[in-house]
Amino acid sequence: MIRWGVLTVAICGQTAAAEVLLTPDEIDQTLSFGPWPPITQNDPSNRVSGNAAAIALGATLFHDTALSVDHRFACSSCHDPTYSFAAPVRRAMGREKLARNSPSLMNLAGLRWYGWGGKSDNLWAASLHPIIHPVEMAQTADSWRERLANSANAAPYEALFGPLESQTPQMVLVNTAKTLAAYQETLVTPKTAFDIFRDALERGDLKTAGTYPHSAQRGLQLFLTRGNCSFCHSGPRFSNNEFHDAGVAYFIDETTVDGGRYEGLRFLFSSPYTLAGDWSDDDAKSGAWAVRNVRQTHADFGAFRTPSLRGAAHTAPYMHDGSLPDFDAVVRHYNEINMERMHTDGEAVLAPLDLTEAEVSDLTGFLETLSLRE
């Protein structure tokens, strides 16, 4: 481990000295947000994970309205590549307004849980549910097999999985979702200004590190220290991928609430499409312990999965219900967090931060550097 002494490097001829403001301890913590991109393995529960032909078919289907029973939506209608595979609307618009905001589909390979409430423990299940969800694409396994068999996608499908007529509709549905997952595993956000900074610190290249704006460095310091943000937004994805109450209201309207993780678990327990189930291609059923051992508790109510912050500058609005329009609103939400809104056994980590206006803008500026700007 490199230890740091004096970290100030002045670059001659520049008006503002380029320097590293972080303490050695903060530098150590910063290194934990990389390297980027992470090395991921093929998903053992999906036998076409990493298969080029499956990725190509998944890409075609992802952008094809044929997946929707009445050709109304493609996956890309709600997960638009222009917005880092999210959508610039508060709550997703399906056949009716859904309860939640469309999350970005970048950097999803290898996670333990999917969905805001973690209703899936693998990526192919998370890709299957929208196809049959009555207010999303509203197919049945039967209607999808028939649609696929009569389309130009039948040939590439059969080249991968064998003749359609020898497969049950449910098998066709699962295989289709596995091609969609194989495609989504290839969606990774690029290196950003933050990664250049982080990698330079790792190499001990203070000259390059010092070019990362001071305001972003101060924002990063707040993120690590007073803000306590890295308690949940940790690791290379800036997410622990676990479930927390971040103080966002969970009323969908006056009479309905979004149970978050509580509902996610209820769904998971009754789903045939988990790592513990027969549709997983992994004979060892690795990862299945998570489904088998997890229990619902009252604290799961209104808890949502910590979103990644990479590429998030392109995915406004924010939070599970899309209720916050931009980073400024998110930072102010944490700054002025309403403790009465948190459930009684809520998160002791969050408390009003008492940031100055300059600090709000530093923290916002830091979040911006986690996304690539053209």
Ligand code: HEC
């Ligand atoms: C009508 C809009 C809509 C359509 C169409 C749609 N999605 Fe989604 N998607 C959402 C919403 C909203 C969520 C969050 C759902 C939740 O939290 O339970 C989501 C969640 C996901 C997730 C989990 C992401 C994560 O971060 O865990 C994946 C994967 C996904 N969708 C893939 C797809 C695929 C593949 C298709 C096409 C078969 C598709 N979606 C079609 C709106 C949509």
Ligand code: HEC
């Ligand atoms: C206790 C864990 C926790 C802490 C601490 C925390 N967050 Fe979050 N963060 C979450 C969760 C959970 C969500 C989603 C909440 C929801 O949708 O209800 C979230 C959402 C966000 C989002 C929106 C991302 C998106 O795609 O919608 C941003 C930006 C964000 N947090 C930044 C921060 C910053 C900055 C801090 C520090 C001031 C912070 N978070 C502290 C757990 C946490």
